[in-house]
Amino acid sequence: MFNWASALTLSLVLLATLSTVTASTLPQGAESIGRLASDAEIAAWDIDVRPDFLGLPEGSGDVWQGEEIWLAQCASCHGDFGDANHIFAPIVLGNITEEDIAQGRVAALQNPAITRTTLMKVPTLSTLWDYIYRAMPWNAPKSLTSDEVYALLAYILNLGYVVEDDFVLSDANIRVVQQRMPNRNGMTRDHGLWSVSDPPDVMGHTCVSDCAAETGVTSSLPDYAMNAHGNLAEQSRSWGPYPGQWTAPPLAQHEPQRPAVLSVPAQQLTTAGCTACHQMTGPLIGPSFHDIRDRYKGSQHAAYLQNRITQGGGGVWGDLPMPAMPDVGADALQDIIAWLIAGEWEEKEKEG
Numbered sequence: 001m002f003n004w005a006s007a008l009t010l011s012l013v014l015l016a017t018l019s020t021v022t023a024s025t026l027p028q029g030a031e032s033i034g035r036l037a038s039d040a041e042i043a044a045w046d047i048d049v050r051p052d053f054l055g056l057p058e059g060s061g062d063v064w065q066g067e068e069i070w071l072a073q074c075a076s077c078h079g080d081f082g083d084a085n086h087i088f089a090p091i092v093l094g095n096i097t098e099e100d101i102a103q104g105r106v107a108a109l110q111n112p113a114i115t116r117t118t119l120m121k122v123p124t125l126s127t128l129w130d131y132i133y134r135a136m137p138w139n140a141p142k143s144l145t146s147d148e149v150y151a152l153l154a155y156i157l158n159l160g161y162v163v164e165d166d167f168v169l170s171d172a173n174i175r176v177v178q179q180r181m182p183n184r185n186g187m188t189r190d191h192g193l194w195s196v197s198d199p200p201d202v203m204g205h206t207c208v209s210d211c212a213a214e215t216g217v218t219s220s221l222p223d224y225a226m227n228a229h230g231n232l233a234e235q236s237r238s239w240g241p242y243p244g245q246w247t248a249p250p251l252a253q254h255e256p257q258r259p260a261v262l263s264v265p266a267q268q269l270t271t272a273g274c275t276a277c278h279q280m281t282g283p284l285i286g287p288s289f290h291d292i293r294d295r296y297k298g299s300q301h302a303a304y305l306q307n308r309i310t311q312g313g314g315g316v317w318g319d320l321p322m323p324a325m326p327d328v329g330a331d332a333l334q335d336i337i338a339w340l341i342a343g344e345w346e347e348k349e350k351e352g
């Protein structure tokens with residue numbers, strides 16, 4: 001006879017299992033602000049092709065089809081033969097030999113006088129497949145079909161003499177072609193990221209005895225890389241615990257003979273929010289500007305003040321720290337600092 005009790009227990013168990021799955025996939029509190037991505041949505045984003053070709057869609061295309069698509073959709077930026085240098089470094093431009101293809105290392109890369117191209121450098125065909133499929137053409141990414149990408153790759157490889165004119169590239173033979181990638185053995189991690197003549201940036205080792213009980217994770221920019229992408233302090237959001245570091249060269253320092261009587265940069269101080277905590281005389285939350293100016297007269301203090309204002313910090317005037325003020329803007333900061341360090345001249349002017 002059918003046992004309702006156990007049927008009920010079974011369905012309760014099933015329900016419980018189902019609800020656990022859902023609850024554990026959506027982070028707590030997120031139920032009200034989101035929903036799980038559907039399988040179709042995930043599939044649309046999950047298009048990466050790995051070096052072992054996992055994720056590679058089926059399809060094929062030949063050199064001639066590739067040339068046609070290339071001329072219509074790629075040549076305007078990369079040149080008819082992938083050789084243009086005007087919008088990006090050339091994709092293909094000679095300097096790959098049969099010997100390179102046999103060795104898997106492009107010898108011309110050792111010669112700094114030779115233009116380095118994509119095909120000379122890239123070790124994995126999957127990278128090109130993936131990149132073109134997801135990112136090109138630049139003005140219409142993700143518009144190419146898989147077959148078109150196979151054809152375009154066949155054309156590029158043919159320009160580099162990696163495959164013959166009548167070659168048909170497909171998911172079935174792409175692994176074989178990988179074995180002819182000119183620089184497939186050219187990748188090493190045994191050097192610095194910034195400069196290949198430097199030692200590797202990350203050199204870890206496994207600790208087995210007397211290991212540090214606590215470790216701090218830090219990062220820093222070497223001097224030569226400081227301002228490579230502009231002033232980080234001006235690019236960082238103003239909230240959160242990590243204000244961007246000031247990476248631009250220090251603000252112009254003031255000549256000692258500068259005859260300035262600088263008027264109070266009142267508008268800058270107000271706009272930047274300094275006056276919420278500082279007043280001219282007498283302490284508020286922070287020390288008075290009068291006291292600050294007394295203490296930091298002279299151009300030798302400019303860089304220090306710049307750092308203190310953008311980074312914040314405490315312990316100089318009392319227990320209350322000053323928050324980082326990274327959003328002051330370079331011009332306002334320059335005015336404020338010029339005024340802070342100019343105390344001397346103003347005093348002189350008053351006396352005279």
Ligand code: HEC
Pocket residue numbers: 070073074075076077078087088091117118128131132136137138139144152
């Ligand atoms: C509107 C201009 C434009 C068009 C059209 C265009 N590209 Fe690009 N391509 C670029 C730019 C710019 C870059 C560099 C992008 C970057 O590094 O952010 C690039 C990079 C590439 C790279 C990577 C090179 C490397 O060494 O990193 C490949 C491969 C490439 N394009 C292939 C193609 C193909 C194939 C087409 C046609 C389907 C195409 N491009 C169409 C502008 C274009």
Ligand code: HEC
Pocket residue numbers: 269272273274275276277278285286287292305308309313314315316317318319320321322323325328336340
């Ligand atoms: C939320 C309050 C607050 C705001 C806003 C604020 N400060 Fe401060 N500031 C402080 C405090 C508190 C100190 C004392 C910190 C210490 O003891 O080192 C201080 C110290 C300073 C110092 C002296 C630093 C030192 O090392 O002696 C300068 C210069 C300064 N502030 C400038 C500014 C400027 C310029 C602004 C506006 C861009 C500003 N502050 C905005 C609270 C603030």
